[in-house]
Amino acid sequence: MSRQHKAHEPYDLPDGTRVLDWSDSSHYCPTSGPCRYCGNGTILRDSAGRASHKVCAEKNGGV
Numbered sequence: 813m814s815r816q817h818k819a820h821e822p823y824d825l826p827d828g829t830r831v832l833d834w835s836d837s838s839h840y841c842p843t844s845g846p847c848r849y850c851g852n853g854t855i856l857r858d859s860a861g862r863a864s865h866k867v868c869a870e871k872n873g874g875v
């Protein structure tokens with residue numbers, strides 16, 4: 813069983829769970845900002861550069 817999705821592209825598990833690949837350094841910022849979904853501080857950034865927890869983005873169809 814090999815991974816079929818392209819690197820750094822989000823994909824969906826058979827049960828509908830979205831999985832994001834945020835292993836790239838562009839998803840990390842040295843300064844904390846408020847998560848666009850839950851408002852708590854995070855150093856993570858989504859693919860558009862907005863502060864966001866990975867789990868929050870996955871739960872809310874983020875990128």
Ligand SMILES: [Zn+2]
Pocket residue numbers: 847848849850851852864865868
């Ligand atoms: Zn969050």
